[in-house]
Amino acid sequence: MTPTAESVTRVVAALRSRQPEWEALPISARARWLSRYRDWLWDNQSRLEALLIAETGKPAVEAGLEIPYIVQAINYHSRRAPRVLADRRPRPHGVLAMTKRQLIVQRPYSVVGVITPWNFPLGLSLLDAVPALLAGCAVVVKPSELTPKAVSAAVAGWAEIGAPQVLDVVCGDGRAGNAVVAQVDFVQFTGSVRTGRAIARAAADRLIPCALELGGKDAMIVLDDADVTRAANAAVWGAMANCGQMCVSVERVYVESAVYDEFVSQVTAKVAALRPGIDMGRFTNPAQIEVMRRHVDDALSRGATALVRSHGGDGPTVLAGVDHHMLCMTEETFGPTLPVVRVRDEHEAVRLANESRYGLSAVVFSRDRHRAEGVARRIDAGAVNINDVFANLFTLALPQAGWKESGLGTRGGSEAVSKFCRPQAIVAARVTPARELTWYPYTPLRGAAMRRVSRLIGARGFRRRFG
Structure with missing residues (x-):
C-alpha cells in the first residue's frame, strides 16, 4: 500500500529529530555502527539474496554481487571518512587574513532521501545510504515498488543491530517518491531521465540539492588492434548482464572494419550459447519487454539483420546492419540487445559514439594503451573503460558521473561522504581592538x-x- 504524504512526513520528521544526536557522535562511533551493519549483511547474505532473486529474477551469481559491493563501500568510506570530514584550517591568503583564525567544518544535511530503481535494489540503495550515514545524515530510502522486500529487509537490519534509528524506508509508487522529495534536505535519485527531470524541478523549487544518475546508451569501440576475443566476451557480458537492465549496459558497438567479421562471429556464438536461468535471468519489469521488442522490430523493418533472436523476441539479441536512424541506436533499450556497427576508423567510431543525448560511460578496446586513452579522452561520457567493462563501478575511489542527459552530480568516489555535507566557515579575530x-x-x-x-x-x- 502506498503511504500517504502524511505518513512519509512522519517518517522524515522522526529521522530529523534523531539526526542531531547521530551527527554529534564521533566519526569513529558512526563507523563502528557501519562495521556492525556490515557484519549483519554478511550474516544475512543468503536471505537477502533469495529475496533479490525472487523480486528481480536475477541469476544467483548476479544476485551474489550486491552484498559484497556494499560491504566494500562500507570498508572504503569508513576508512576515508575521518580524513574527509576533518576540520580544516586554510592558510591565510594575505596579511589581513593573518589577523583571523580560519576554520572550515563539514556539517551534514539533516535528512537525505535515496530513491532507487528495481535493477539493483540493494546495491543502489545502500551505496548512497552508507556515505550519507557516515557523514552524519539521517537517511530515508524509497525503493522501487517492484522490489520493496529486499530493501526493506536490509534496512530492518540496521534496527536489528541496535543502531540509532537514523535509517528508515518508505515503500510505494511515485507518489511516495514525490512525498520524499517534498520533505528531505538532499535527494539522491537513480532512474529514468523523465523522472529525474521532475525531481530536479521539485528540488529547484525547494532550493535543495539533488544528485541524479539517469539513463545511458553506452558505446563500445573496438579498434583494429584489439584483442578480439576479450572484446567479444566483454561485449556479451556488458550487454546481457542483468538481462541488459543496467544504465551502463553496452547498448551499441562500433567495430573497425579490419576486425568486424571476426568480432561479430565470436559475439554471435557466445550470445547463442547463453543459458536461460543460469547466465540469463528474466525481465524484472515486464514493460521493458515491449520497449525491447519495439526497438528490435524497428531495426528489422529498416533493414537490420538479427544474427541471434529468441522466438518470443525478449531474449538475447544481436543486430547487424544498424545505423543511427534506428531506435535501438538512439533510445535506451534496457534489455539484452547488442547492435553492432562496422566503421572505417576510430574517428568515425568516436563521432558516432558522441552522437547521443546520453553520456554515462563507454568502452574502448585496443592493445595500444596510449591509442586507447587518446580515444577515451575524445568520448563525451562520465567514465570510459579501456579493455574492460563496468570496471569503473568497482573502483570506489572514482566518481560515477553522467554527462548530458545521463545525470547531474556524482555518485561515489573519494568525495562520496563530503557530498552529503555543507562546508561551514568559522572566522575568529586573533587580535581584538575596540574598533577595526x-x-x-x-x-x-x-x-x-x-x-x-x-x-x-x-x-x-x-x-x-x-x-
Whole structure:
C-alpha cells in the first residue's frame, strides 16, 4: 500500500529529530555502527539474496554481487571518512587574513532521501545510504515498488543491530517518491531521465540539492588492434548482464572494419550459447519487454539483420546492419540487445559514439594503451573503460558521473561522504581592538589609511604601491 504524504512526513520528521544526536557522535562511533551493519549483511547474505532473486529474477551469481559491493563501500568510506570530514584550517591568503583564525567544518544535511530503481535494489540503495550515514545524515530510502522486500529487509537490519534509528524506508509508487522529495534536505535519485527531470524541478523549487544518475546508451569501440576475443566476451557480458537492465549496459558497438567479421562471429556464438536461468535471468519489469521488442522490430523493418533472436523476441539479441536512424541506436533499450556497427576508423567510431543525448560511460578496446586513452579522452561520457567493462563501478575511489542527459552530480568516489555535507566557515579575530580600521566612524584619515594599506598589500610594482 502506498503511504500517504502524511505518513512519509512522519517518517522524515522522526529521522530529523534523531539526526542531531547521530551527527554529534564521533566519526569513529558512526563507523563502528557501519562495521556492525556490515557484519549483519554478511550474516544475512543468503536471505537477502533469495529475496533479490525472487523480486528481480536475477541469476544467483548476479544476485551474489550486491552484498559484497556494499560491504566494500562500507570498508572504503569508513576508512576515508575521518580524513574527509576533518576540520580544516586554510592558510591565510594575505596579511589581513593573518589577523583571523580560519576554520572550515563539514556539517551534514539533516535528512537525505535515496530513491532507487528495481535493477539493483540493494546495491543502489545502500551505496548512497552508507556515505550519507557516515557523514552524519539521517537517511530515508524509497525503493522501487517492484522490489520493496529486499530493501526493506536490509534496512530492518540496521534496527536489528541496535543502531540509532537514523535509517528508515518508505515503500510505494511515485507518489511516495514525490512525498520524499517534498520533505528531505538532499535527494539522491537513480532512474529514468523523465523522472529525474521532475525531481530536479521539485528540488529547484525547494532550493535543495539533488544528485541524479539517469539513463545511458553506452558505446563500445573496438579498434583494429584489439584483442578480439576479450572484446567479444566483454561485449556479451556488458550487454546481457542483468538481462541488459543496467544504465551502463553496452547498448551499441562500433567495430573497425579490419576486425568486424571476426568480432561479430565470436559475439554471435557466445550470445547463442547463453543459458536461460543460469547466465540469463528474466525481465524484472515486464514493460521493458515491449520497449525491447519495439526497438528490435524497428531495426528489422529498416533493414537490420538479427544474427541471434529468441522466438518470443525478449531474449538475447544481436543486430547487424544498424545505423543511427534506428531506435535501438538512439533510445535506451534496457534489455539484452547488442547492435553492432562496422566503421572505417576510430574517428568515425568516436563521432558516432558522441552522437547521443546520453553520456554515462563507454568502452574502448585496443592493445595500444596510449591509442586507447587518446580515444577515451575524445568520448563525451562520465567514465570510459579501456579493455574492460563496468570496471569503473568497482573502483570506489572514482566518481560515477553522467554527462548530458545521463545525470547531474556524482555518485561515489573519494568525495562520496563530503557530498552529503555543507562546508561551514568559522572566522575568529586573533587580535581584538575596540574598533577595526574599517568600522565606524568613517573619517578622511581612516579612508586614507585604508587606501594606503590596501595598495601596499594588493598592488604590484614600486610605482603602484607607493605612487
